[in-house]
Amino acid sequence: MSNVVIHEVHGKVGLIRINRPESLNALNNEVVDGIAAAIDIFEADENIGCIVLTGNEKAFAAGADIGFMKDFDYMHAYKTDFITRNWERIKTTRKPVIAAVAGFALGGGCEMAMMCDMIFAADTARFGQPEVRLGTMPGAGGTQRLPRAVGKAKAMDLCLTARMMDALEAEKAGLVARVIAADQLLDETMKAAQAIAGYSLPVVMMIKESVNRAFESSLNEGLLFERRVFHSAFALEDQKEGMAAFVEKRKPAFTNR
Numbered sequence: 001m002s003n004v005v006i007h008e009v010h011g012k013v014g015l016i017r018i019n020r021p022e023s024l025n026a027l028n029n030e031v032v033d034g035i036a037a038a039i040d041i042f043e044a045d046e047n048i049g050c051i052v053l054t055g056n057e058k059a060f061a062a063g064a065d066i067g068f069m070k071d072f073d074y075m076h077a078y079k080t081d082f083i084t085r086n087w088e089r090i091k092t093t094r095k096p097v098i099a100a101v102a103g104f105a106l107g108g109g110c111e112m113a114m115m116c117d118m119i120f121a122a123d124t125a126r127f128g129q130p131e132v133r134l135g136t137m138p139g140a141g142g143t144q145r146l147p148r149a150v151g152k153a154k155a156m157d158l159c160l161t162a163r164m165m166d167a168l169e170a171e172k173a174g175l176v177a178r179v180i181a182a183d184q185l186l187d188e189t190m191k192a193a194q195a196i197a198g199y200s201l202p203v204v205m206m207i208k209e210s211v212n213r214a215f216e217s218s219l220n221e222g223l224l225f226e227r228r229v230f231h232s233a234f235a236l237e238d239q240k241e242g243m244a245a246f247v248e249k250r251k252p253a254f255t256n257r
């Protein structure tokens with residue numbers, strides 16, 4: 001595996017670090033391929049119940065690599081389905097993915113964070129869609145996921161002016177689940193990830209699938225989907241174990257069945 005993406009197993013959590021510090025973790029094919037390969041490994045590993053995607057203290061990712069794409073022509077971009085050809089892997093994994101963002105999450109970096117299931121931000125985090133400044137536009141969800149997260153007004157503001165939003169504004173706007181002191185970011189994120197990974201994996205997957213349905217369907221369709229999946233949870237051994245443990249005042253021992 002490439003050295004621009006590092007993947008490590010910590011207990012029941014798979015940690016992926018983007019590692020191109022010299023370019024503020026600018027995203028090129030090697031990085032995106034590395035992330036997709038790491039997710040493949042963690043998806044196949046029964047022991048892993050949650051994935052954390054992070055960068056370093058200066059940048060989650062400052063966007064797609066400008067040097068890499070600056071000379072592309074239309075045909076190349078179209079034929080290679082630039083750049084999202086395998087970005088979708090972050091979205092298609094059925095295990096939860098937490099983005100732990102410190103420093104810059106700009107352009108494709110902000111879009112990649114938004115593909116994750118939730119974002120935990122260091123108080124140093126800065127989010128933005130500055131593509132307009134480069135004579136281009138967001139191409140991996142910036143004009144679609146950002147308005148769903150923060151509303152049209154703020155999404156227009158960020159995409160049209162290229163300004164950055166700090167962690168507190170991002171939390172207030174609904175883009176970020178938690179703001180954490182920078183020196184605690186990874187510890188706190190890993191703690192939350194270990195907690196998620198300690199629950200029943202099939203239940204966690206059902207919850208993820210159901211929350212995501214809220215963005216793909218009408219309210220009634222979503223509610224019906226949720227109710228049916230909820231009913232199916234009664235087929236799980238982990239449901240019997242979880243409720244028995246509550247009644248017996250002990251910790252549940254989930255077996256992912």
Ligand code: HXC
Pocket residue numbers: 022023024026027062063064065066067083084104106107108109111130131134137138139140
């Ligand atoms: C390539 C990048 C880069 C990028 C930073 N670098 N961002 N290289 N692609 N997106 C490189 C710089 O060239 C520089 O390399 C090094 O990282 C450090 O960056 P500086 O600019 O010196 O740091 P600083 O002054 O602190 O400014 C930080 C910054 C600025 C505000 C984040 O780097 C910046 O504006 N970067 C571009 C952000 C951006 O426009 N992102 C959107 C990209 S388009 P050297 O070799 O000089 O040290 C996009 C489209 C996505 O993402 C479409 C679909 C996926």
